[in-house]
Amino acid sequence: EIVMTQSPATLSVSPGERATLSCRASQSVSSNLAWYQQKPGQAPRLLIYGASTRATGIPARFSGSGSGTEFTLTISSLQSEDFAVYYCQQYNNWPTFGPGTKVDIK
Amino acid sequence: QVQLQESGPGLVKPSETLSLTCAVSGYSISSGYYWGWIRQPPGKGLEWIGSIYHSGSTYYNPSLKSRVTISVDTSKNQFSLKLSSVTAADTAVYYCASPTMTDAFDIWGQGTMVTVSS
Numbered sequence: 087e088i089v090m091t092q093s094p095a096t097l098s099v100s101p102g103e104r105a106t107l108s109c110r111a112s113q114s115v116s117s118n119l120a121w122y123q124q125k126p127g128q129a130p131r132l133l134i135y136g137a138s139t140r141a142t143g144i145p146a147r148f149s150g151s152g153s154g155t156e157f158t159l160t161i162s163s164l165q166s167e168d169f170a171v172y173y174c175q176q177y178n179n180w181p182t183f184g185p186g187t188k189v190d191i192k
Numbered sequence: 193q194v195q196l197q198e199s200g201p202g203l204v205k206p207s208e209t210l211s212l213t214c215a216v217s218g219y220s221i222s223s224g225y226y227w228g229w230i231r232q233p234p235g236k237g238l239e240w241i242g243s244i245y246h247s248g249s250t251y252y253n254p255s256l257k258s259r260v261t262i263s264v265d266t267s268k269n270q271f272s273l274k275l276s277s278v279t280a281a282d283t284a285v286y287y288c289a290s291p292t293m294t295d296a297f298d299i300w301g302q303g304t305m306v307t308v309s310s
Contacts, residue, residue, distance in 0.1 A: 120296035
């Protein structure tokens, strides 16, 4: 099993600020890494796949980077609708998710 | 546009079998893609349960494999999940999801809450 870890568990950010979220895999997943956003009571929404490709309709303020075992999701200027929980997921092997990072209002 | 909709009992007794269905609209399930189930216990993270390809091949989370069966009904354009011998630990929101335009889960159902309790 490929274990995914995320840091920090909670990130407090002011609107308009930059947020940087980290995700680490226990072994290389190449670029087979996705990021999801989940708001309370909603299904996850795909933001990024292939480690750095934005999904359809995702604003340019969301960007992903990394390969192998270290990945980053950056939200360049947080909007009110971006406060949510973010999960990374690898699909290099059978899918596993990270525990999530909650982005809340500072 | 592909859409997914889960359905099934919201309450299951311990030791019984949880059965859910995901109806697919906007696409013929037999034409391609693979179709998966993911769950989320209350207040916790996401866990992949398993997936089935349009060919019928199945892949299960090793930790659940002994209790899981996923199947496809092409005549109804839906796929199903059966999880046997459930306990309170199986209480969760169950989502069906599929990678359609990407290799990640880009289409999700709204989710259905299943509680295991007597």
